[in-house]
Each structure stands twice: as C-alpha cells, then as structure tokens.
Amino acid sequence: MGRMEKIWGKDCWEFQPKRWLKDGVFQQESPFWYPIFQAIPRICLGKDMAYIQMRSIAATLIERFEIDVLNKDTFPGYIQSLTLRMKGGLPINVYHRT
Structure with missing residues (x-):
C-alpha cells in the first residue's frame, strides 16, 4: 500500500x-x-500490574532496609539488550533498619 x-x-x-x-x-x-x-495505541497488557508490584516491593524494601549506594560519584555504564541494564550492576550496602 x-x-x-x-x-x-x-x-x-x-x-x-x-x-x-x-x-x-x-x-x-x-x-x-x-x-x-496501526491506528490503535499499543500498550503492554501487564504494565499496570507490573507497576503495582514494583511499588509494593520498593515500599517493602525501603521500610525494612537502609540502602547505601557505593561509588556515588561515578555514573554506571549501560548494556544494551532487550531491557536496558547497568554494566557491572549497582554496588550497594544493605543494612537492616532497627
């Protein structure tokens, strides 16, 4: 066409x-x-549920643990794949909140 x-x-x-x-x-x-x-908008059917799960997990972790990011002055590199990931991960120290 x-x-x-x-x-x-x-x-x-x-x-x-x-x-x-x-x-x-x-x-x-x-x-x-x-x-x-395609005239219709394309969206992921599970997007809303994924956001709810992400917020729930983040709230639970923030409530129970103190998270300290190491090397705060450096910017992590990226690995391009189906999902964008950080090269070498994100080094952190995790402490249980008292």
Whole structure:
C-alpha cells in the first residue's frame, strides 16, 4: 500500500513530504489511512500490574532496609539488550533498619 499509485498518485515512488502540507502547514493524515502504522495505541497488557508490584516491593524494601549506594560519584555504564541494564550492576550496602 505504501507505493500504490491509486492512493499516492503518479509519483508514488518518490519521497514527497509536501504531500502532507496544505498551505505550508503540516496536516496529519488519518491513522486509519495507512494500516501498516496501526491506528490503535499499543500498550503492554501487564504494565499496570507490573507497576503495582514494583511499588509494593520498593515500599517493602525501603521500610525494612537502609540502602547505601557505593561509588556515588561515578555514573554506571549501560548494556544494551532487550531491557536496558547497568554494566557491572549497582554496588550497594544493605543494612537492616532497627
């Protein structure tokens, strides 16, 4: 559909940003016009539950333990993967609250 002459005109194989300009102002097309981009928002179905669990665990740890981050003056590097991780982890000391 991205190169159909019926939809985009005779110059369908050319990059023409002016297609979306009307009187020099950008006019967004309907998201349903080109279904490859999908008109519906995509969200993770378990996102809300994951946030609830994260807050619950963080609150429990903060209530029971004192967490001291080591090397506070250095910025950790990142490892790029499916999820963003810290290179070498985050060195901490954990003390039980009294």
